Amino acid sequence: MKxxxxxxxxxxxxxxxxxxxxxxxxxxxLYVVIFALVYxxxxxEEVVPLPDIEKSLNCKDFFHIKCGYIKINGDRxxxxxxxxxxxxxxxxxxxxxxxxxxxKLIQSVPGEQIETYVLCKVDxxxxxxxxxxxGGQEMKFTGKKFAQNEAEIRKALGWPQEEKKEPQEG
Numbered sequence: 581m582k583x584x585x586x587x588x589x590x591x592x593x594x595x596x597x598x599x600x601x602x603x604x605x606x607x608x609x610l611y612v613v614i615f616a617l618v619y620x621x622x623x624x625e626e627v628v629p630l631p632d633i634e635k636s637l638n639c640k641d642f643f644h645i646k647c648g649y650i651k652i653n654g655d656r657x658x659x660x661x662x663x664x665x666x667x668x669x670x671x672x673x674x675x676x677x678x679x680x681x682x683x684k685l686i687q688s689v690p691g692e693q694i695e696t697y698v699l700c701k702v703d704x705x706x707x708x709x710x711x712x713x714x715g716g717q718e719m720k721f722t723g724k725k726f727a728q729n730e731a732e733i734r735k736a737l738g739w740p741q742e743e744k745k746e747p748q749e750g
Contacts, residue, residue, distance in 0.1 A: 581624065581679040581680070582621060582624050582625065582679045585617050585620055585621045585624065586621060588617055589614055589617050589618065589621075592610055592613055592614050592617070593614060595610065596610050596611070596614075624676070624679040625661075625676070626661045626662075626676065627676060628646075628662050628663040628674050628675060628676050628683055629676070629681050629682070629683065630644070630663075632677075632681060632682055632683040633663065633665060633674055633683050636683060636685070637665075637667055639667065642665055642666065642667040642736070643665065643666040643667075643729075643732055643733065643735075643736035644663050644664065644665045644666075645663070645664050645723060645725055645726070645729060646661075646662075646663055646723065646725075647661075647662070647663070647664050647708065647721045647722055647723030647725075647726070648660060648661050648662070648706070648708075648721065648722040648723065649661075649662060649664070649673045649686070649687060649719075649720070649721055649722075650702060650703060650706075650720040650721070650722065651686075657703065659706075659722065660673075660675060660686065661675070662674050662675035662676070662686070663675075664721055664723075666733065666736035666737060667736075668691075669690070669691030669692075669736075669737055669738045670688060670689065670690050670691055671687075671688070671689045671691070671694065671711065671719070671737075672685060672687065672688050673685070673686055673687035673688075673721075674686070687719070689711070689713065689719060691737050691738060692714075693713045693714050693715075694711050694712070694713060694714075694737065695712045695713065695714055696711075696712045697709055697710060697711045697712065697733075698710045698712070699726055699727050699730065702720040702721070702722055703720070703722070706722035707722070707723075707724065707726075707727075708720060708721050708722035708723050708726055709721050709723070709726045709733070
């Protein structure tokens with residue numbers, strides 16, 4: 581289904597460009613169809629349905645944030661878009677299973693393995709969060725809202741809130 585949508589977009593664009601269409605309603609209607617197809621492809625590719633995560637966890641009370649997971653494959657790093665969930669101190673990363681919906685768990689790390697985290701630039705282009713795991717491993721997520729939600733992340737992991745350090749006079 582995703583491939584059909586992806587193939588229809590350039591076909592309709594070619595019709596707009598190369599076929600002389602006298603009817604303006606039909607002409608502008610094709611643009612609306614292209615935008616609808618692009619949106620449908622976005623939903624089928626990137627939107628992770630929360631009700632399916634709630635079903636898999638049997639709970640509605642968890643922290644979640646839309647982000648990208650940087651998956652290292654040898655020399656190459658792939659960016660996988662999905663939803664990071666922190667439930668009972670465990671960090672989970674879900675992606676959309678199929679074009680019709682559903683979720684697929686692709687990463688799970690228990691909270692005990694997380695030593696610390698850093699809000700930083702996680703690659704050449706993206707800011708995000710980097711979890712330092714026991715054994716020297718690391719797990720990186722990209723997203724713009726990690727800094728805004730730092731208190732919620734610490735709470736979901738079961739960590740105490742950081743105290744605000746005031747500058748000392750000296």
